[in-house]
Amino acid sequence: MDKKVILISYGSAFLVGAIRENLTKAGYDVFNTIPVMKDVERVRNISDIVIFYLGNYLEDSGDFLVYLRDFCIEDEKELFVIGSFEEFEILSKTISDKVISKKFERPINIKDLLFALDDYLAERENGTRRKNILVIDDDVMYLRSIHDWLSDRYSVTMMNSAASGITYLAKNKTDLILLDYAMPIADGSDFFSMIRSEPTTAKIPIIFLTGKNDKDTVSRIMSLKPNGYLLKSLSPDAIHDSVDQFFEKERVRESLYSSGRKKK
Template sequence: MDKRVLLLGDNNSFMVGAIEKELVNAHFNVVRAETSHESIEQIRELPELFIMFLEREYDKDDENDETNLRFLNSLIKDDMNRLLYLIGNSKEVESLKFAINEDNISGVFKRPINIKNLTIVLEEVMDKRNKLEEKKRILVCDDDGTMLRTMKGWLEEKYQVFMVNSGMNAITFLATNKVDLILLDYEMPVISGAKVYEMIKSEKDTANIPVMFLTSKSDKESVMEVLSLKPKPEAYLLKSQSKETVIENIDKFFAKHDKEIADKINKAL
C-alpha cells in the first residue's frame, strides 16, 4: 500500500485543510474530494485509505445524504481491502450508520482531534500494510461476508489476504493485481465459481494462478463435479473444516509449489 489517502470533507473547511497540510508534511499523497458521489467519481484511481471528516450530523430522510453515504458504503463493501476512518463526535458518527455499515468503518478519531496523533496512527497502518507485501498474496472470493472475514482472520497472520464478494469483482481485481493463490467459492449467485474458474483459466494473464475451491458440500457427487474441471483445481476445501486444516492445506500447497519452482531453476542452471 502506497501513502495515498482520500481525504473527504468540505473543501472550504479550515480543519480539513489543516489535516491535509499535516498529512503532506508526513509525506502522504493526499487526494481531496467532497463527500458526494459526484466528487468521488471524478477520481480516476481511488486510494485504499479513506479519511472522512464529519462536521455535522447526517439525516436519513435527506435524499442527498442517503445517496452519498450509500455510495461511499458500496465503495468500501465492494473492495474490502479499502479502509475507512472517520473524524467526528459521537453523534455525527452515529448519524451516518443508517447508510454505512459499522463493519466497513476501520476506526474513529473523536473531535477535538490531535492531527499529529492522527498521522502517527495512519503511518502505523501503512507500515503494517507494507510489511504484508513480503507475504504470499491470496485472493478470497465468496458472496458470504462472514466467510470472507473468517478466512481473512485465519490467514492474515501468515499471508496477505484480499477479499472480493462476487465473481465479477474477482475478475476486475485480477485485471490489475497479482496474487499467488485464489480461494474461490464454488456456489455463488449470478456467476458460479465454475464459470469464474473458466474465465480465469481462459485469460493469458491469469491462467497460471492456482485456484482452490471453497464449498459447503462434501458429498461424492459434488466433490467429483469440482475435481472434474479442466484444468484440475489445486484443491477442494470444505467451509466446515477447522482453521488448522485450512491453513495446513495452504501451507503444504505453497511449500510444494515453491519447491517445484526451485527445482526448475536449478535444472536450468
C-alpha cells in the first residue's frame, strides 16, 4: 500500500512536527511544504492525499486557497483539514465542504486522523472502508469510553448534544448513530424525529443508548422504531459485539438485496 501524504502548513512547528512524527511512525511518507503555490506544485503529483494545517495566515492566503481548491478538484485529491472553528469559517469562503474529505478541529486526536487516512487507503485498495459511527451523548466520560471501545474497528465521531449532532450531519455522512435516549434540552427522541423527517438523513440507522432497562422506558424507545437499543451497563465487549452484529446483518441484507436485483 502506497502510504504517502502531502502536509501543507506554516508556523505551529511543534504541533505540526508532532503530527508528522505520528504519521511517520504509522508508516506514512510525509512530504511537508508551505502554503505557497510554487512549493506545493513541486509535490503535487506525489500523493492524492493532502493534509492542510490551518493557521492565522489564512486571511492573507486568498490566491493560494483558490489554487488549492482548483487542484484538489482537478486531481481528485482527498483533502483533510486541521484547524479551529474560526479558521474553518474563513476557509469555507473559498473551499466548500464538498471539496473537503474531513475536518479535524484542534486539539486533534491523531488517532482519528490516522483512522481516516487508513480508511481512505483501504477503500482505494480494495473497495472496503472502516464504518463511520456517530455517538451522541451528553456524558463526556461515556463518550470517551465508547470511543475507546469501538475505535479499533470503526471510525468514531463524538458529539455531546443533539444540536452538535445535527450540525455534524449537515456536512458529514455516517453509517450508524448511537444515540443517548435521555439528554437535556433536546433529548434522544427529539433528535430521532428530526433525523427521520429529513430526506437526506432519514435512512441513517439509529440505535438508542439507555441507562434504564425498565419496561416503560424500553417500550417508549421501541415505539419510535429505531434499529435497536443498547444498555449503557453492558460490558465493552458486549457493546462491541452488538455493533459488529448490526453491521454484519446490514451486510447480509444488502447482499441479498443486490442478488435479488441481479436475478431480475
